[in-house]
Amino acid sequence: MKIKFLQAGNGDSFLISFLENDEPRNILIDGGIGNTYKSTANVKGDLHKIFEKIREEKQFIDLLVLTHFDDDHIGGILRWLNKDKEASSLIKKVWFNSGKEIAKKFESTENKDLDIQIVDGADHFHTSPKQGIKFENYLRNHNLWEGEIIEQASKYDLFGLKFKILSPNNEKLNDLLNLYEKQKDYFTSGDEYDFNTSLKDFIHEESEPNFKFKEDKSVANGSSIAFIMEYEDKSFLFLADAHPSVIIEGLNKFGYNKDNTLHVELMKVSHHGSMYNTNKELLEIVKTDNYLISSNATKHGLPNKRTIARIINNHPNAVIRFNYDLTDRVFLEEDWNDFSIFKAKVTNEFIYPWTKTI
Secondary structure, three states: OEEEEOOOOOOOOEEEEEEEOOEEEEEEEOOOOHHHOEOOOOOEOHHHHHHHHHHHOOOOEOEEEOOOOOHHHHHHHHHHHHHOOOHHHHEOOEEOOOHHHHHHHOOOOOOHHHOOEEOOOOOOOOOOOOOOEEHHHHHHHOOOOOOOOOOOOOEEEEOOEEEEEEEOOHHHHHHHHHHOOOOOOOOOOOOOOOOOOOHHHHHHHHHOOOOOOOOOOOHHHHOOOEEEEEEOOEEEEEOOOOOHHHHHHHHHHOOOEOOEOEEOOEEEOHHHHOOOOOOHHHHHHEEOOEEEEOOOOOOOOOOOHHHHHHHHHHOOOOEEEEOOOOHHHHOOHHHHHHOOOOEEEEOOEEEOOOOOOO
């Protein structure tokens, strides 16, 4: 199995490729920002190159997972669908929680801010164009989607893999329906970076009895599809931007806790390493050597070094993997002196097992 970490700007996009009975399979999780597919100056991004290769090899995206509505996760996919009239022929199946289906679930009124449209040739999807087709109708018309809601505690067997869904739960789906508003600040920066504080100082601060963890409040992030994926009796954890309390609740429902920990080969750290999406309790339940942070560190102050300090404090042997070269920017010389065992790597793929290639 090969997991490619696409350079998706400040967003997420991962391609999982493997063989099922000698037949190649591809699972794509999110598509990053629009430029992950192609820039407005017509520069091809990683996503575009992936689609070209899959077409050349006469393969498919056997499963496309759109974890939630934020532009840094869905933007590249929607630009692709807007630009490529043959895009649907490359996709076999989609996981996507639409506003319409969530409204049906709760027997409630639809939230129009959850509407997304496919518009021929458009660069952006958040401009509410007058002419286009609703995204969910596009998926149905091309037989890509059955309208099923992907939610906590569900299990799926696909392509010889097993999936256990950790997020979202009913509360977060209901919040999305009733509280979500279209993003107003797609291209503005957020919090300041915390790279000038040492790992040791963060760990000391959080060891104080008055320290309290603050959880992410984003409605869209809370609705993220997060899951355990099992391949050949090994587990991989993809957390999108999910809230830690919901992830932990999902893990508990599958029998995982501090006394029965989940061992994974790779953990995709939630919300680009935000300090509001990874807490001590989660790190005590999930055991791994490999933590992936997807971010180019250009927006919203992400990744947070505080999150990395939590990981290293919990697991001194951790390997922190970045899909962009951030190591010199994130870490101080004293960090390497204080914590000489952990490793930081820049990598765009993870191959399991290491001796096999596809």
